[in-house]
Amino acid sequence: MQIRFAASRPEGSHALVLPVAGLDRSGLESLGGSRAAVEAAARLQRFDGEAGGAAESFIDDNGTARRVVLVGIGSKGEESAEKLGGTAVARLLTSGETRAVIDLSGLGYSADAAGKVALAASLRGWRYDKYRTKLKDKQKPTLTELVIVGAADGAEARWTERYEPVLKGSSLTRELVTEPANIIYPESFVERCRKAMEGTGLEIEVLDQARMEELGMGALLGVSQGSVRKPQLLIMKWNGGAHGEAPVALIGKGVTFDTGGISIKPAAGMESMKWDMGGAGAVAGAMLSIAARKAKANVVGLCGLVENMPDGNAQRPGDVVTSMSGQTIEVINTDAEGRLVLGDVMTYAQRTFGPKRIVDLATLTGAMVISLGHEYAGVFSNDDGLANELIAAGTATGDKLWRMPIGEAYDQLINSPIADIKNVGPREGGSITAAQFLQRFVDDGVKWAHLDIAGVAWSEKASSTYDKGATGYGVRLLDAFVEATAEK
Numbered sequence: 001m002q003i004r005f006a007a008s009r010p011e012g013s014h015a016l017v018l019p020v021a022g023l024d025r026s027g028l029e030s031l032g033g034s035r036a037a038v039e040a041a042a043r044l045q046r047f048d049g050e051a052g053g054a055a056e057s058f059i060d061d062n063g064t065a066r067r068v069v070l071v072g073i074g075s076k077g078e079e080s081a082e083k084l085g086g087t088a089v090a091r092l093l094t095s096g097e098t099r100a101v102i103d104l105s106g107l108g109y110s111a112d113a114a115g116k117v118a119l120a121a122s123l124r125g126w127r128y129d130k131y132r133t134k135l136k137d138k139q140k141p142t143l144t145e146l147v148i149v150g151a152a153d154g155a156e157a158r159w160t161e162r163y164e165p166v167l168k169g170s171s172l173t174r175e176l177v178t179e180p181a182n183i184i185y186p187e188s189f190v191e192r193c194r195k196a197m198e199g200t201g202l203e204i205e206v207l208d209q210a211r212m213e214e215l216g217m218g219a220l221l222g223v224s225q226g227s228v229r230k231p232q233l234l235i236m237k238w239n240g241g242a243h244g245e246a247p248v249a250l251i252g253k254g255v256t257f258d259t260g261g262i263s264i265k266p267a268a269g270m271e272s273m274k275w276d277m278g279g280a281g282a283v284a285g286a287m288l289s290i291a292a293r294k295a296k297a298n299v300v301g302l303c304g305l306v307e308n309m310p311d312g313n314a315q316r317p318g319d320v321v322t323s324m325s326g327q328t329i330e331v332i333n334t335d336a337e338g339r340l341v342l343g344d345v346m347t348y349a350q351r352t353f354g355p356k357r358i359v360d361l362a363t364l365t366g367a368m369v370i371s372l373g374h375e376y377a378g379v380f381s382n383d384d385g386l387a388n389e390l391i392a393a394g395t396a397t398g399d400k401l402w403r404m405p406i407g408e409a410y411d412q413l414i415n416s417p418i419a420d421i422k423n424v425g426p427r428e429g430g431s432i433t434a435a436q437f438l439q440r441f442v443d444d445g446v447k448w449a450h451l452d453i454a455g456v457a458w459s460e461k462a463s464s465t466y467d468k469g470a471t472g473y474g475v476r477l478l479d480a481f482v483e484a485t486a487e488k
């Protein structure tokens, strides 16, 4: 879907979208003689102008029928900008209309809010129909162009310079998350990223299995050894900040399929483990967004990419592996594999790049979904300032975070009788002991936050910025976090 900004409504056929703030109908004046009928139709649909609501009518416009969609924005503030763009596109995407016009005249939206209308509209319009070869015409998207009129000066630049990069990043993440595991595995994940990142100035480096063996990444490699797919450690560097300044490190869990390994998962629902690389997907998308908007910050993204499979060479429960940090790990449950991957990537990141701050993202535990459901991801951190900055970025972007506890008593639960650590604690507090495991790989003086995104990377229901499926969670959060904390 193409987004365009224009001074006035274009000629020719289009659906017209008009924002309505609650019961205030002053925005409908431009409908002229059709206004009364549109208002009556809205009343019949019990439209009350609440944010996210919509009502449709058809008016006679010089002898042709024009669809008019009223979209509720609640109060007149800018908070509903995203709901406006998203709701309009959700309504019109497969409606038969090819062009829509959103008229912001008289709303008083800033250029930034108009940019957010465009972002939400384009995010909501994202689909992945690659494998749907028999889609009926009626089910296919028709909307190809969205024209935003009446926006404040500078809105178009705000879109192209600040928000279109976020769309690019989110689209990459969603694509990686949506693709099945026979298509996206560690090497093809890397290739997709290389293609998407070409010409952006991102520096890409990849560690292969031999290199990881040299480095002693026994924890990551132990997870990978039951799969015929070769593991990869993808590193994406963006140096937009001061020369020599320590980067922020973003680290993603990239288990391209998680069968559980020898501690195999039940069959029901196992297909969803194709998106167990959602953390890595979010990191890749965020790096693309940060680079595409030329952020003035030094950021390094690292994705630990493996497939967790059971075969004759797979690791067994009870195996002891030695991580790159030197710490030994008793693998009690081969399905607690994400933490094994992340531990080694964290060690590598700290030794190689000397970051002062690390943020990792992972679809790490089913227990996280039990705790917070699908509304918030959990944030675990050894630093209140860092946690609060992430929570603030989440509130600003809609990628919401809720603080979870960590501490000494939880840490004791993962002591092993045979090795330094075991990879699972008791069932209770499963997300917290997973975080404690990761914290054992954080060096002194490093501020670290872990985001458990198991409940939010995928959605069974649509929202105003995504359809069912991959949400792209984390891209906007990390992008806004970098803007607020690392850019000068």
Ligand code: BES
Binding pocket: 258, 260, 276, 333, 335, 336, 337, 338, 363, 364, 365, 366, 367, 369, 424, 425, 430, 454, 455
């Ligand atoms: N990838 C899963 C966690 C997960 C579950 C993500 C559901 C998204 C939705 C992770 O690797 C896993 O299997 N965790 C286990 C840990 C347990 C063995 C301690 C879990 O949560 O059951």
Ligand code: MN
Binding pocket: 258, 260, 334, 335, 336, 337, 338
């Ligand atoms: Mn698992």
Ligand code: ZN
Binding pocket: 255, 258, 276, 335, 337, 338, 363, 364
């Ligand atoms: Zn997993």
